[in-house]
Amino acid sequence: MERRRLGKSEIQVPVIGMGTWNTFDVRGERARAGARRVVDRALEGGACFFDSSPMYGRAEEVLAFTLEGRRAAALVATKVWSSSPEEGLAQIDNALRLYGGFVDLYQVHNLVAWQDQLATLEARREEGRVGAIGATHYRPAAFPDLVEVMRTGRIAAIQVPYNPLERDVEREVLPLAADLDLGVVVMRPLGEGRLARQRIDPAALRPLRDFGIHTWPQALLKWILSDSRCHVAIPATSDPDHMREDAAAGAPPWFGSEERAYVARLAER
Numbered sequence: 105m106e107r108r109r110l111g112k113s114e115i116q117v118p119v120i121g122m123g124t125w126n127t128f129d130v131r132g133e134r135a136r137a138g139a140r141r142v143v144d145r146a147l148e149g150g151a152c153f154f155d156s157s158p159m160y161g162r163a164e165e166v167l168a169f170t171l172e173g174r175r176a177a178a179l180v181a182t183k184v185w186s187s188s189p190e191e192g193l194a195q196i197d198n199a200l201r202l203y204g205g206f207v208d209l210y211q212v213h214n215l216v217a218w219q220d221q222l223a224t225l226e227a228r229r230e231e232g233r234v235g236a237i238g239a240t241h242y243r244p245a246a247f248p249d250l251v252e253v254m255r256t257g258r259i260a261a262i263q264v265p266y267n268p269l270e271r272d273v274e275r276e277v278l279p280l281a282a283d284l285d286l287g288v289v290v291m292r293p294l295g296e297g298r299l300a301r302q303r304i305d306p307a308a309l310r311p312l313r314d315f316g317i318h319t320w321p322q323a324l325l326k327w328i329l330s331d332s333r334c335h336v337a338i339p340a341t342s343d344p345d346h347m348r349e350d351a352a353a354g355a356p357p358w359f360g361s362e363e364r365a366y367v368a369r370l371a372e373r
Contacts, residue, residue, distance in 0.1 A: 105150035105354040108335045111287030113236035113260040115208055117179060119329045120354035121153030122146050122347065123291065123340035128170075129161035136169055138342065143170040145344040147177055149351025155263070155289065155338045157183040157213050158195045168202035175204045181263075181289065183213035183240065189220040196224060200233055209289075211238035211263060215249055222258055236260040242291065244272040254280055261287030261335075266328055267295050268371035278333045293328050293337040294321055304370055311366065315357055320370075321346070322353040327367045330359035 107116045128139050146152065154171075156164045164182060171178050180203050186192040199207055210225050212218045218239060228234045238261035239253045253259060254277075262281060264273045270292065281288050294300040304320040317323045321339070328337050339350050359367070 105351065106356060109287075110209070110236065110289075110335050111260050111281070112285040113209075113287060115179065115236055115287075117153050117287070117336045118150050118354060119336055120149075120151045120325060120351050121155060121179075121181075121289075121336045121338045122151055122350075123338040124154065124156045124163040124167050125160050125340055127340045127342040128156070128163035128166040130166060131162060136166055139166050140170040141344045142342060142347050143167075145347040146351060147174070149348055150354065151347070151351040152177060153179045153181065153336050153338070155181040155291075157185060158199075159183070159185045159213055164199055164202055171203070179208040180206075181209035181211060181238075182207055183211045184221045184225065185213035185216055186221075187217045189217070189224065192217065192221045193224055196228060200228070206233055206235070208235040209238055209261060209287075210234045210236075211240050211261070212253075214241050215239055215246065215253060218253055222253075226258070236287070238262055238287070238289070240264070240289075240291070247272065247277055251276060251280060254284060254286060257284075259286065261289060263289040263291055265292040266290045266331075266334065267293050267299055267324060268327060268368040269295060269299065278331070282333045287335045288333055290328050290334050290337040293325055294339050299324055299371060302371065302373075308370055312359075312363065315359060315363065316352065316355060318352075319349050322349060323367050324371070325350060325353040326359055327364055329354065330364055 184192045240263035
């Protein structure tokens with residue numbers, strides 16, 4: 105699987121990672137074992153970038169469980185999500201405890217109290233406990249605020265939604281990220297599953313076979329990653345076989361403009 109430097113940070117990320125929203129908010133030995141099998145397939149396929157958040161219920165804790173004994177093989181991204189500086193600090197220190205004292209990419213979730221939380225994260229970075237700092241948002245209405253944070257020079261990466269049906273970031277966010285050399289983590293690459301569930305005739309994927317495409321989700325992931333401004337896409341799944349298929353989309357050759365336009369037309373049907 106190809107790796108890309110995450111913007112101006114020193115982190116080399118695989119182009120396919122994994123999100124944990126919903127899928128890792130589980131309890132019970134059987135469910136946790138299932139999550140570990142998904143991580144097994146991710147690591148086997150080179151998809152070693154895992155994204156979580158305290159907003160995702162038990163996901164941070166379950167992700168830490170799945171990485172027991174192999175934390176060094178993973179790149180962990182998580183988030184702080186609180187309007188309180190004190191609560192934010194507690195979240196950050198809890199995640200550091202879960203992940204062996206270090207988080208590779210620490211993000212301010214949905215820009216909540218970003219001025220206060222950035223200061224705390226910068227202090228932890230100075231201590232050598234955070235690798236890079238980022239910011240996220242999912243709503244186009246908040247993108248002007250995200251742009252403001254991007255222009256501060258205090259972050260190395262952003263996380264935003266991007267897929268053939270959600271393209272608002274193409275107007276300003278992605279061009280600015282490229283200009284500022286910021287890493288881009290793509291959330292909702294499969295439209296929270298809605299795009300992946302589209303019924304696409306297998307014959308429609310034949311023109312993409314030379315690009316290693318055998319499934320519709322692979323086509324969607326390669327559509328994103330063929331935009332060089334995007335560094336890592338983080339689909340979420342609870343199915344180990346789907347994780348293996350997703351990881352396989354992280355290898356060149358990449359789509360050109362014609363192939364990307366073709367996949368977008370399929371998605372818009």
